[in-house]
Amino acid sequence: MSEEVEPLISVRDLVQKIGKQEILRGFSLDMFRGETLVLLGKSGGGKSVFLRHLIGLMKPVSGQILFEGEDIANLNERQLAPVRRKIGMLFQDGALFDSLSVYDNVAFPLRERGEKNEKLVRQKVHEALALVNMSGHDKKMPVNLSGGMRKRVALARAIISPPQVILYDEPTAGLDPIVSDSINRLIRRLQQQLSVTSIVVTHDLTSCNRIADRVALLNEGRRHFYGTLDDLHATQDSIVRDFVDGHSEDGED
Amino acid sequence: MGLLDLVKSGLFGFFTYLGQVALLAGETFRSIFAARIRFRLTLLQIAEIGYGSQLIVVVTGAFTGAVFTAQAYFQFASLNMETAVGPVVTLSMFRELGPVLTGVMVAGRVGAAMSAEIGTMKVTQQIDALRALAVHPVDYLVVPRALAMLISMPLLVVECVGCGVLASYLVAVYVLNIEGVYFVNNMQKFTEASDIAMSLIKGFVFANIIVFISCREGLNAKEGAVGVGRATTETVVICSLSILIANFFLTMFLNILFPAGQR
Numbered sequence: 423m424s425e426e427v428e429p430l431i432s433v434r435d436l437v438q439k440i441g442k443q444e445i446l447r448g449f450s451l452d453m454f455r456g457e458t459l460v461l462l463g464k465s466g467g468g469k470s471v472f473l474r475h476l477i478g479l480m481k482p483v484s485g486q487i488l489f490e491g492e493d494i495a496n497l498n499e500r501q502l503a504p505v506r507r508k509i510g511m512l513f514q515d516g517a518l519f520d521s522l523s524v525y526d527n528v529a530f531p532l533r534e535r536g537e538k539n540e541k542l543v544r545q546k547v548h549e550a551l552a553l554v555n556m557s558g559h560d561k562k563m564p565v566n567l568s569g570g571m572r573k574r575v576a577l578a579r580a581i582i583s584p585p586q587v588i589l590y591d592e593p594t595a596g597l598d599p600i601v602s603d604s605i606n607r608l609i610r611r612l613q614q615q616l617s618v619t620s621i622v623v624t625h626d627l628t629s630c631n632r633i634a635d636r637v638a639l640l641n642e643g644r645r646h647f648y649g650t651l652d653d654l655h656a657t658q659d660s661i662v663r664d665f666v667d668g669h670s671e672d673g674e675d
Numbered sequence: 676m677g678l679l680d681l682v683k684s685g686l687f688g689f690f691t692y693l694g695q696v697a698l699l700a701g702e703t704f705r706s707i708f709a710a711r712i713r714f715r716l717t718l719l720q721i722a723e724i725g726y727g728s729q730l731i732v733v734v735t736g737a738f739t740g741a742v743f744t745a746q747a748y749f750q751f752a753s754l755n756m757e758t759a760v761g762p763v764v765t766l767s768m769f770r771e772l773g774p775v776l777t778g779v780m781v782a783g784r785v786g787a788a789m790s791a792e793i794g795t796m797k798v799t800q801q802i803d804a805l806r807a808l809a810v811h812p813v814d815y816l817v818v819p820r821a822l823a824m825l826i827s828m829p830l831l832v833v834e835c836v837g838c839g840v841l842a843s844y845l846v847a848v849y850v851l852n853i854e855g856v857y858f859v860n861n862m863q864k865f866t867e868a869s870d871i872a873m874s875l876i877k878g879f880v881f882a883n884i885i886v887f888i889s890c891r892e893g894l895n896a897k898e899g900a901v902g903v904g905r906a907t908t909e910t911v912v913i914c915s916l917s918i919l920i921a922n923f924f925l926t927m928f929l930n931i932l933f934p935a936g937q938r
Contacts, residue, residue, distance in 0.1 A: 499806065579808075
């Protein structure tokens with residue numbers, strides 16, 4: 423993976439405030455085609471906020487977000503639509519439409535993109551549900567699903583019309599180790615089979631070790647570390663070490 | 676100083692709110708004219724708004740007509756003008772009571788439900804999910820509701836008035852023993868097409884008020900269940916007050932177009 427390759431998404435000097443609190447203070451990051459980038463950071467440290475910028479759900483105070491060379495930071499809702507069609511997002515708690523069944527949720531992106539052939543829709547929905555091990559739950563309503571199931575259905579919805587980029591917001595948070603592992607494998611498989619670019623926000627290091635090509639650490643609103651998994655494990659930087667080895671700041675054992 | 680600031684911030688808040696509602700309405704009508712219409716969702720909303728509001732509209736109309744008839748009769752009987760009850764009730768129902776009562780009832784039933792539903796979608800990130808899937812929330816949520824409301828409301832108003840007049844007739848003839856022929860004859864003599872037009876126009880205007888305030892409240896809901904509750908309450912309060920206030924100005928304006936009592 424040479425550095426000369428043009429990044430698919432390039433974020434430059436992103437600044438975001440919520441109220442008076444500065445969440446991102448000049449955050450920059452490059453994301454390359456076909457790679458899985460894991461963004462680590464403390465809870466409430468602005469990782470999810472960062473992710474929301476990549477799909478235009480939030481507008482930065484200042485800074486650029488270049489997607490395929492085009493700055494999407496200040497596009498309006500309608501201008502963003504073509505970009506959003508290339509990006510799928512898995513929300514932290516799934517964000518399934520609770521008035522629609524599992525089947526209709528997964529079929530939603532296809533139907534919204536004008537797919538009228540219901541037979542094709544059914545076939546694709548069943549494929550997507552099978553991919554996330556959720557076959558046979560078509561008719562259930564989202565309220566009747568567990569958190570892990572909801573997340574997997576949401577993942578099926580995000581990948582049904584295969585995007586170029588998938589943004590994962592804490593894909594394994596709150597899941598048992600077995601389901602977590604199946605999600606990790608799925609992320610890996612999507613990347614290998616569809617050469618999807620994945621950006622994963624997490625504080626789950628097991629997951630990070632399983633899926634990451636590159637790792638970045640967000641600390642105090644800035645990029646504190648950026649490198650490969652090997653770099654992450656080799657670095658002696660104290661903040662990275664504390665995070666990776668799980669020490670709290672006042673942590674004398 | 677303190678009072679002036681209060682007035683300033685109040686006015687600022689009012690115009691901000693008005694601007695937000697107007698922008699939402701503008702975006703919605705742009706979408707409608709660009710034919711970004713989901714017919715299935717619109718039909719579902721018509722069923723929800725129009726069909727679902729039958730009970731409250733019929734009961735409201737009928738009992739208002741009935742009680743108004745009785746009260747008018749008690750007053751007019753002492754002047755031997757019992758047969759004036761028909762036109763008085765009919766005109767008031769068409770021009771004022773029908774549209775206003777339907778508006779307030781629909782705001783309570785449909786407006787509250789709309790803002791609660793959209794507000795819940797907002798606070799549970801479902802609106803963000805829509806946006807992330809490249810679906811504009813206005814196209815998907817507001818356009819079907821607005822169309823359904825604009826179609827249903829005038830019909831509901833006329834239905835409310837119809838029930839009121841029918842109830843009025845029944846009470847007048849069978850309870851208060853007014854001659855049915857006089858009742859109908861006088862009613863027809865004093866009621867014109869313009870009275871019906873007035874109630875349709877008011878119904879249409881109130882539909883706009885209800886749908887855009889409800890959707891604005893829903894789309895701006897914040898902070899979980901409490902926020903949705905607040906949005907719902909505000910919807911009912913703001914819609915009802917707006918309807919009552921707008922009604923006065925509509926009456927004054929429409930009276931220029933369709934002068935009352937000129938024949």
